[in-house]
Amino acid sequence: xxxxxxxxxxxxxxxxxxxxxxQHPSTHGVFQMNVVLEGETIVKLxxxxxxxxxxxxxLAENMSYLGSMPFTDRLDYICSMTNNFAYATAVEKMAxxxxxxxxxxxxxxxxxxxxxxxxxxxxxxxxxxxxxFFTPVLYAFREREKILDIFEAVAGSRMxxxxxxxxxxxxxxxxxxxxxxxxxxxxxxxxxxxFEKLLSENEILMxxxxxxxxxxxxxxxxxxxxxxxxxxxxxPYDIRKIDHYSIYDxxxxxxxxxxxxxxxxxxYMRILEMRESIKILDQAIKEIPDGEFISKAGAVGAKxxxxxxxxxxxxxxxxxxxxxxxxxxxxxxxxxxxxRYHVRAPSFINLTVLEDMCIGHKIADAIINLGSxxxxxxEVDR
Amino acid sequence: xxxxGVLKGMGVTFKNFVLSYFSxxxxxxxxxxxxxxxxxxxxxxxxxxxxxxxxxxxxxxxCDICAKECPPKCxxxxxxxxxxxxxxxxxxxxxxDFSICMNCGICEEVCPFDAxxxxxxFELAEYGRFEDLNYHKEDLLKxxxxxxxxxxxxxxxxxxxxxxxxxxxxxxxxxxxxxxx
Numbered sequence: 166x167x168x169x170x171x172x173x174x175x176x177x178x179x180x181x182x183x184x185x186x187x188q189h190p191s192t193h194g195v196f197q198m199n200v201v202l203e204g205e206t207i208v209k210l211x212x213x214x215x216x217x218x219x220x221x222x223x224l225a226e227n228m229s230y231l232g233s234m235p236f237t238d239r240l241d242y243i244c245s246m247t248n249n250f251a252y253a254t255a256v257e258k259m260a261x262x263x264x265x266x267x268x269x270x271x272x273x274x275x276x277x278x279x280x281x282x283x284x285x286x287x288x289x290x291x292x293x294x295x296x297x298f299f300t301p302v303l304y305a306f307r308e309r310e311k312i313l314d315i316f317e318a319v320a321g322s323r324m325x326x327x328x329x330x331x332x333x334x335x336x337x338x339x340x341x342x343x344x345x346x347x348x349x350x351x352x353x354x355x356x357x358x359x360f361e362k363l364l365s366e367n368e369i370l371m372x373x374x375x376x377x378x379x380x381x382x383x384x385x386x387x388x389x390x391x392x393x394x395x396x397x398x399x400x401p402y403d404i405r406k407i408d409h410y411s412i413y414d415x416x417x418x419x420x421x422x423x424x425x426x427x428x429x430x431x432x433y434m435r436i437l438e439m440r441e442s443i444k445i446l447d448q449a450i451k452e453i454p455d456g457e458f459i460s461k462a463g464a465v466g467a468k469x470x471x472x473x474x475x476x477x478x479x480x481x482x483x484x485x486x487x488x489x490x491x492x493x494x495x496x497x498x499x500x501x502x503x504x505r506y507h508v509r510a511p512s513f514i515n516l517t518v519l520e521d522m523c524i525g526h527k528i529a530d531a532i533i534n535l536g537s538x539x540x541x542x543x544e545v546d547r
Numbered sequence: 548x549x550x551x552g553v554l555k556g557m558g559v560t561f562k563n564f565v566l567s568y569f570s571x572x573x574x575x576x577x578x579x580x581x582x583x584x585x586x587x588x589x590x591x592x593x594x595x596x597x598x599x600x601x602x603x604x605x606x607x608x609x610c611d612i613c614a615k616e617c618p619p620k621c622x623x624x625x626x627x628x629x630x631x632x633x634x635x636x637x638x639x640x641x642x643x644d645f646s647i648c649m650n651c652g653i654c655e656e657v658c659p660f661d662a663x664x665x666x667x668x669f670e671l672a673e674y675g676r677f678e679d680l681n682y683h684k685e686d687l688l689k690x691x692x693x694x695x696x697x698x699x700x701x702x703x704x705x706x707x708x709x710x711x712x713x714x715x716x717x718x719x720x721x722x723x724x725x726x727x728x
Contacts, residue, residue, distance in 0.1 A: 228618060231653070232618040232653070233618070234651075235649060235651035235653065236618060239649075300560060304563070307573070307575055317589075317590060318587045318589060321587075321589040322591060325650065325651070327651050327652065327653075335656070336589070339588075359559055362555055363556040363559040363560070366552035366555065367553055367555075367556050368549060368550060368553055371552075467656060468656065468657060468659075470616055470653070470657065471616060
């Protein structure tokens with residue numbers, strides 16, 4: 166049979182369905198994307214989640230309030246400190262607990278250090294998705310290690326910190342904590358400069374990231390995005406500025422916003438946020454007072470979690486986690502266990518716009534779009 | 548100029564490559580089994596049971612608080628009894644399943660008798676998946692000296708607290724001074 170392309174208009178084309186994942190290095194865990202391709206262009210994308218479901222919310226309903234604290238570490242396992250922070254503030258809000266000044270400062274320092282860890286790591290892995298195989302990741306890991314060493318010395322564990330207690334902290338910080346954080350404050354900007362020199366002006370990165378995966382402001386607000394994803398579209402919405410939870414009203418910092426909402430904006434947003442985090446750290450470490458690290462009621466609650474009760478009612482409390490708005494919704498029936506426990510996970514809700522970001526782009530752009538959303542599957546599937 | 552950004556980035560990688568031979572800041576890895584990083588005092592891995600002088604005098608009174616508070620429920624305690632069947636203040640069996648334990652350290656915090664603490668031991672690989680990682684009472688026992696060696700600051704605090712408790716007990720045990728004749 167003779168094969169000819171004479172009347173190409175009559176040639177039948179058909180779409181191709183590709184399963185990306187669940188076991189694929191670019192999906193940051195066990196996440197699947199059902200992609201429908203026309204040639205190399207994406208026409209439809211369906212995210213499939215749930216491979217890492219661990220029943221976190223239901224488990225918490227059968228456990229004392231403190232018993233869920235180590236499990237919150239395992240939600241977003243890169244920033245366990247902020248997860249602890251969000252859960253602790255939710256319970257404190259409901260129990261009307263006071264937190265001592267010193268504990269508040271240490272909490273803010275830990276949260277900002279976590280933001281540094283998360284954003285550096287995200288940029289490293291985003292570059293990995295772009296094809297800059299492992300050089301930026303290893304630079305990011307090298308710097309992250311210094312912060313994780315502080316976490317280990319203070320909380321006892323590098324990633325599963327379990328450091329916050331209702332009404333304060335588990336233990337006071339070690340003696341060399343402040344000098345070590347100072348060292349981070351002094352050295353981190355240098356590293357960021359170097360990192361930016363490596364990446365920000367790189368033509369390949371710009372060509373791959375600019376005008377890819379654009380989210381409009383309207384879509385971002387309607388989809389309920391939060392964190393750097395929302396701010397990259399130009400909405401100045403930062404819960405640290407709006408809610409002033411903990412002691413964030415005492416610090417001077419700016420909220421960086423993007424212009425176009427593409428992948429490059431989302432990448433650059435993280436660099437700018439890290440620079441602002443260093444400013445907060447600098448102010449917090451100067452003002453940190455002496456005193457108690459946990460309130461009296463909190464210390465009793467930490468020693469006997471089986472007797473810790475919350476009044477009847479419900480509460481929603483949120484913080485600005487590195488990935489976005491992390492909220493905990495608790496319903497209490499007056500017993501020692503929560504009646505309902507819900508996590509508003511930022512990476513899960515940020516992931517809902519993945520299809521809108523990817524349609525019309527090439528298959529390789531789907532990978533960097535996913536990378537720039539900054540997901541951790543532990544939090545998406547819970 | 549197109550391509551200048553790439554060259555600048557190459558400069559950074561080259562700098563890192565060269566300096567990794569000289570600067571400790573840029574080469575932070577160690578050759579693990581031969582070389583080890585210093586242990587952090589608060590580092591926690593798996594729990595162990597503490598005894599004071601002899602392995603028979605456990606501090607644990609098998610009150611079952613840690614087993615109840617353990618979030619993944621990896622501790623199983625069976626209370627010892629004497630011949631008459633009267634329960635004694637010591638555990639007959641004390642099992643911790645290390646394949647379930649998640650190193651949160653809540654058992655150590657809630658123990659009212661300072662009997663269980665988190666260990667620094669981390670090289671615990673086993674061939675078996677189930678029974679090999681289920682540690683029994685005999686495997687978990689460690690002396691107070693060992694605890695003082697790995698966590699000197701915490702051990703000093705605990706010892707002080709225990710001495711004070713013992714003193715209070717002694718005062719209580721003494722007969723009250725007679726006032727009337």
